[in-house]
Amino acid sequence: MSIADTPVPAPVDLTIAEVRLTPILVADPPLLNTQGVHQPYTPRLIIEVVTADGVTGVGETYGDTKYLDLARALAKRLEGHRVDGLNALFALADEVHVDAARVENSVDVGGLRGVQTADKLRLSVVSGFEVACLDALGKATGLPVHALLGGKVRDRVDYSAYLFYRWAEHPDGAGEPDDWSAATDPQGVVEQALRFVRDYGFRSFKLKGGVYEPEREIAAIRALAEALPGKPLRLDPNGAWSVPTSLKVAEELRDVLEYLEDPTSGTANMAEVAAAVDGLPLATNMCVTTFQEIPEAFTKGAVQVVLSDHHYWGGLHRTRELAAVCRTFGVGVSMHSNTHLGISLAAMTHVAATVPQLDHACDSHYPWQTEDVITERLAFRDGAVAVSDAPGLGVTLDRDKLAALHQRWLDDDGTMRDRDDAAAMRKAEPGWTAPAVPRW
Numbered sequence: 001m002s003i004a005d006t007p008v009p010a011p012v013d014l015t016i017a018e019v020r021l022t023p024i025l026v027a028d029p030p031l032l033n034t035q036g037v038h039q040p041y042t043p044r045l046i047i048e049v050v051t052a053d054g055v056t057g058v059g060e061t062y063g064d065t066k067y068l069d070l071a072r073a074l075a076k077r078l079e080g081h082r083v084d085g086l087n088a089l090f091a092l093a094d095e096v097h098v099d100a101a102r103v104e105n106s107v108d109v110g111g112l113r114g115v116q117t118a119d120k121l122r123l124s125v126v127s128g129f130e131v132a133c134l135d136a137l138g139k140a141t142g143l144p145v146h147a148l149l150g151g152k153v154r155d156r157v158d159y160s161a162y163l164f165y166r167w168a169e170h171p172d173g174a175g176e177p178d179d180w181s182a183a184t185d186p187q188g189v190v191e192q193a194l195r196f197v198r199d200y201g202f203r204s205f206k207l208k209g210g211v212y213e214p215e216r217e218i219a220a221i222r223a224l225a226e227a228l229p230g231k232p233l234r235l236d237p238n239g240a241w242s243v244p245t246s247l248k249v250a251e252e253l254r255d256v257l258e259y260l261e262d263p264t265s266g267t268a269n270m271a272e273v274a275a276a277v278d279g280l281p282l283a284t285n286m287c288v289t290t291f292q293e294i295p296e297a298f299t300k301g302a303v304q305v306v307l308s309d310h311h312y313w314g315g316l317h318r319t320r321e322l323a324a325v326c327r328t329f330g331v332g333v334s335m336h337s338n339t340h341l342g343i344s345l346a347a348m349t350h351v352a353a354t355v356p357q358l359d360h361a362c363d364s365h366y367p368w369q370t371e372d373v374i375t376e377r378l379a380f381r382d383g384a385v386a387v388s389d390a391p392g393l394g395v396t397l398d399r400d401k402l403a404a405l406h407q408r409w410l411d412d413d414g415t416m417r418d419r420d421d422a423a424a425m426r427k428a429e430p431g432w433t434a435p436a437v438p439r440w
């Protein structure tokens with residue numbers, strides 16, 4: 001048979017025929033941070049794009065009302081576009097109006113996610129659509145998402161254990177129970193870390209700090225260093241400390257920390273700390289969360305590792321662009337995580353598999369989530385997730401689970417539909433307001 005006789009496969013119609021948005025509430029344990037405590041349930045948004053050929057791609061992003069409203073407006077514009085027209089998504093999102101009151105002078109979730117701008121809000125929504133389009137494109141062409149991003153450079157992506165100070169249960173026993181104990185002191189933190197090793201094989205450890213006075217958190221890191229000798233450790237108080245406090249903690253822990261994450265708030269303060277602590281890198285998911293923040297932070301030497309997050313940065317292609325900028329400036333790159341489900345973990349794993357200079361294990365909240373919307377949860381083995389070579393993301397939506405979590409969202413009176421860690425804290429401490437920074 002000559003080449004001319006080779007049958008040409010029928011063209012695939014990649015036109016988007018339908019977009020489905022399903023807001024859900026997912027169980028979340030009582031994890032403490034400097035703002036307060038996680039609510040019993042947290043909102044997420046599941047996005048499905050269906051092509052004219054009936055191929056469905058899935059994506060996931062924040063589900064709070066301001067994201068959901070924007071997603072609804074964007075979804076309307078998407079029908080008739082193609083799942084391989086990813087660059088056009090950004091122009092479409094720019095057409096969607098963001099109410100200034102939603103972002104003016106504001107920081108997201110009390111500052112945990114850095115600045116909140118109209119642009120960043122749009123990008124966080126676009127990210128879920130981009131992932132859904134990539135999943136559909138992969139399924140339509142038989143290619144895994146990593147191949148659509150240029151191909152994997154590793155077969156497994158390392159994640160770190162995300163340790164939290166936590167209570168055994170939510171105030172008044174609200175939410176879904178889990179089988180984790182309280183962890184409010186060094187011994188509790190070490191026990192939590194050892195379970196993460198037993199159950200998942202994690203080999204690096206991050207403690208969410210900014211909860212207790214720095215001396216108590218230094219003691220927890222020291223206890224971890226003793227229990228897990230030589231393992232990379234990180235501490236992240238979400239910008240709760242002053243420059244002098246950051247310098248003191250850095251001095252006391254420099255021999256055991258892989259990096260110190262957002263010890264203090266703002267690029268100028270981070271730069272001051274970075275200049276004074278020789279040899280201990282500073283990481284951030286707070287002062288560099290947009291491309292606009294890069295020039296100042298990099299020229300001042302404020303951060304040595306950027307914790308990317310495809311939700312903030314506008315998807316998987318933009319995450320690779322961020323990695324290229326970091327590579328150019330000799331800044332390390334790793335990955336931040338908020339409460340998320342398996343669709344996002346799959347997306348994180350695909351993009352992480354394609355970034356050459358991923359020198360640090362990525363963060364993931366996933367072990368804290370006992371609920372999911374996919375048929376088979378992703379597994380951590382030896383602290384890593386295997387990179388899927390199945391078409392698309394390699395996950396399958398479980399419609400019954402999705403419907404159940406959506407029903408919970410429908411039944412909620414509105415209190416859980418927007419994440420508010422300070423409000424959740426008031427259930428235990430009625431006068432609580434999120435502390436001003438620096439807290440210590």
Ligand SMILES: O=C([O-])C(=O)C[C@H](O)[C@@H](O)C(=O)[O-]
Binds near residue numbers: 032033208236238337
């Ligand atoms: O700085 C970080 O790594 C985070 O902000 C991750 C999460 O938001 C975490 O702090 C949380 O959910 O409490």
Ligand SMILES: [Mg+2]
Binds near residue numbers: 236238284286336
């Ligand atoms: Mg952080």
